[in-house]
Amino acid sequence: MRAIQLNRFGGPDVLDVVEMPKPEPQAGEVLIRVHAAGVNFFEVLMRGDRYAVTPQLPMILGVEATGIVEAFGPGVDAQLLGQRVAAPLFASGRPYGGYADYVTIDASLAVPLPDALSFEDATALMVQGLTAFHLLRQSPPIGKSMLVSAAAGGVGSLLVQLARRQGASIVIAAAGSAAKLDLTLSLGVDAAVDYSQPDWPERVRAAVGGEGVDIVYDTVGGAMTTAALNALAPGGELVFAALGRYGLDAANVEAMIGRNQSLTGFALLPLLSPDVLRASLEELFQLAAGGEVVVTKGSRFPLDQASEAHRLVDERRSTGKVVLIP
Known part of the structure; x- marks a missing residue:
């Protein structure tokens, strides 16, 4: 599969497109084929080593993704297969990896999407x-x-x-x-x-x-x-x-x-127990699916143009949610 790897800190051009093995879902996990991955300003700061925390390199950026469950590990309900879900990676034990064709996440953190909600809009409603x-x-x-x-x-x-x-x-x-x-x-x-x-x-x-x-x-x-x-x-x-x-x-x-x-x-992660995370996302998804909250459409970039997406966000030319489409 393709992934966007950060091997060194610097400008947008340090984001490399690499090939790596598709991850295997472990016990309690699902494998998700990514349809949209979010780009966040703090990831732009991480890329340049300007964030409050310096990440360990190499790493695959991306803390949120949406897609379809393609496989699952032992102990997972088979009914999840084929479901459209959100993968809030930031709340998992492996909080990165969304800039890729596939991600794995604990099945308990995969939140189903309403039929009326697009992958891009659901991505905007996570972080x-x-x-x-x-x-x-x-x-x-x-x-x-x-x-x-x-x-x-x-x-x-x-x-x-x-x-x-x-x-x-x-x-x-x-x-x-x-x-x-x-x-x-x-x-x-x-x-x-x-x-x-x-x-x-x-x-x-x-x-x-x-x-x-x-x-x-x-x-x-x-x-x-x-x-x-x-x-x-x-x-x-x-x-x-x-x-x-x-x-x-x-x-x-x-x-x-x-x-x-x-x-x-304000720091988001300490507020998000698994139950609070799931309930909050379900409420946001329903509000957006019902048209009660409008998700502002941002720019969409192919996965291999992640550098251009970062450049747009870094220069503060973006509005709404910027997403990568693998």
């Missing part, structure tokens, strides 16, 4: 959908004004929709181009601001009457975090979900204390 879903569980937006950074991206585009469903009073999107701002407006946000403009925090404050928003959901980090503090109301909450891209210093924290603001950290 990014679960992040949006649990950000709102951890810091509920009901009755509050909120700002979403990178709101045209995979997480942001789902976050604004789920927040509206959960009763947020005002939803403001931050994005980096006119096209991305238009996309967020089509998803039902109340206002959209271009964060490439230096006065964007003032525009956020103006959209909510001058004081700032009650909650900032920050999945970008870095300079975005510092700027977003200028859009946060006194007593507001900054929810930080950009592991490894910290933008706050001691002066920022001191200023937050003086304004009675709180900082809430």
Whole structure:
């Protein structure tokens, strides 16, 4: 089978297409023929050794995939054969390997897909959908004004929709181009601001009457975090979900204390017991299959063009979910 292997750190061109044996499902596992594999920004950071954790090389990138069960190991229900499933590899004992023609995963983690849900949409609802879903569980937006950074991206585009469903009073999107701002407006946000403009925090404050928003959901980090503090109301909450891209210093924290603001950290994996993972994905899949949540279509690349997919994401030219199609 083909796989995309990372043998050394560097730019997009370090991703190599290699041939390797098709994996054999072990006891309790299923073998899945991959139909879509997700590309995530943190994988771009891993490729360049810019992530919070340095992975051991060589490795096959890819923490999420969807496809069809083609074989199974001992102890697996034969009825899974031929089913369309999601493979949340990030929650398994082998959290990588999705950039390939085949993957194996524990059968208990393979979540069936509704017939009405495409492989690409289901892929978008794993890492990014679960992040949006649990950000709102951890810091509920009901009755509050909120700002979403990178709101045209995979997480942001789902976050604004789920927040509206959960009763947020005002939803403001931050994005980096006119096209991305238009996309967020089509998803039902109340206002959209271009964060490439230096006065964007003032525009956020103006959209909510001058004081700032009650909650900032920050999945970008870095300079975005510092700027977003200028859009946060006194007593507001900054929810930080950009592991490894910290933008706050001691002066920022001191200023937050003086304004009675709180900082809430967010890490997805510790929240996902097997039961919670399965129930959360099933709920997201049903919402999308029923048209209650729209998955923003991103770019699709053949597996052997993974380098081009990484380049698109790295240069922040993508919207929605970028997927590889083996």
